[in-house]
Amino acid sequence: MKRYRGYLIDLDGTLFRGTELIPGALSFIEKLAGANIPFLYLTNNSSRPPEQVAEKLRGFGFPAEPDQVYTSALATAQYLKEEMDSPSVFVIGEEGLKRAIREAGICINEEQPEAVVVGIDRQFTYEKMKRACLAIRNGATLIGTNADRALPTEEGLLPGSGSLSIGIAAASGVEPLFIGKPEPIIMKYALEKLGTSPEETLVVGDNLETDILAGIRGGMDTLLVFSGITTHEMANKSRIRATYYLDSLRDWSI
Template identity: 40%
Template sequence: MARRDEIECWLTDMDGVLVHENHALPGAAELLAQWTDTHTPFLVLTNNSIFTPRDLSARLRDSGLIVPEERIWTSALATADFLKSQGPGGSAFVIGEAGLTTALHEAGFILTDTKPDYVVVGETRSYSFEAITKAIRLILGGARFIATNPDATGPSADGPLPATGAVAALITKATNMEPYVVGKPNPMMFRSAMNKIGAHSENTGMIGDRMDTDIVAGIEAGLHTVLVMTGISDQAEINRYPFRPGEVLAGVHELVSTTPIETDAL
């Protein structure tokens, strides 16, 4: 596992690291600008599969953060990338939003409810009993079961909402079939992200705010891990786990260099 001064590429979580409730966290804009100015390869990761990278880029811009859509890697993109490697040109029945359906379309998949190769469950704000019933019957009929991420709940202004993991658990109970989960904490998501930017584990760092997803997956992928305390973790949370991040920082502002960036002479 590399030291921070050996890191040449970065992966970073989004919520709790760069933004909190649609507001940029201290140092986030400066760190992103630093990576851009120094041509440091990076990707912003999220387990949320609702939005396309273009949507997320626009939402981040509204928060004051400039992240081009090609620098965003979602669990939907990771799932589409995984399925393309498993069964190119396959078919899928999808419970999810535009982020997931667009990613699968662009990966060459046919979306259908007739004898699909896969049932893919992602995040949505409109789970329907009819769609869940269809998914159960298709899985019992032989379709392979995939989930974009294991998150049981998601945030909202009014409190927690049931998310992908909760609906996948319902389907598992009805079918006795566990899904293959592509998103964090599966290190598969990090490996696909590194492939996208041509990075290697020996010189890549991962910044996250969750021990049970970001940090454990980063460790399992062989990355230098940085836990920031601007999300859900505190010292008591860290102490719950038998593993430790490479670094614990107050926030991403501690990663911003105070040395002036040298630019090529004109």
């Protein structure tokens, strides 16, 4: 088995489900930390800033600092700053996304935005959709933090931010540009932060269509764990193939 110098690790469905720790996940992270192998917690969830994500991880017992967390919100803010020259934006999302955009020096402007940015928003309303659609039809670019239609929790699969972006796309007639997994944009930024090359980095996740496809598109090997979205049956039927498959992360040797 190939040894890797860096890891990009999904959270929801891979390390925990909502408030439930997934068996084997803690020992896996402790092995990496004990061997001084660099890793990032890489999540499509844009709702929380890195400090809160790290705090939640530490609550489960994981070693986690804010600098080890990279979110779709951070990647979206980085993209807006580097590729769109910091446009004014209308944001549909929660504090993690809004804070990332503000800290990147980008103006949040609800009146005449140059871009509409959509993340998970548990206070989503028809009014927000209306304002987004009007802005898009007036020329604003539609950007989604990620295309995840479902979010694994202890309650089951709940609507993800991708479902909001897709709804706005249907209403406005404009397809969104997605930043998070499985798009290569977030993987490029995450690798830059981690400091490893694609060839020496392993992507770990529970979702073939986001985590694993993101790794493939980024030129990285992948490990699919059957603890979240993807079942054995789904994996057998899918054209997307991971490099490795495991029922539990406790069985992975670094």
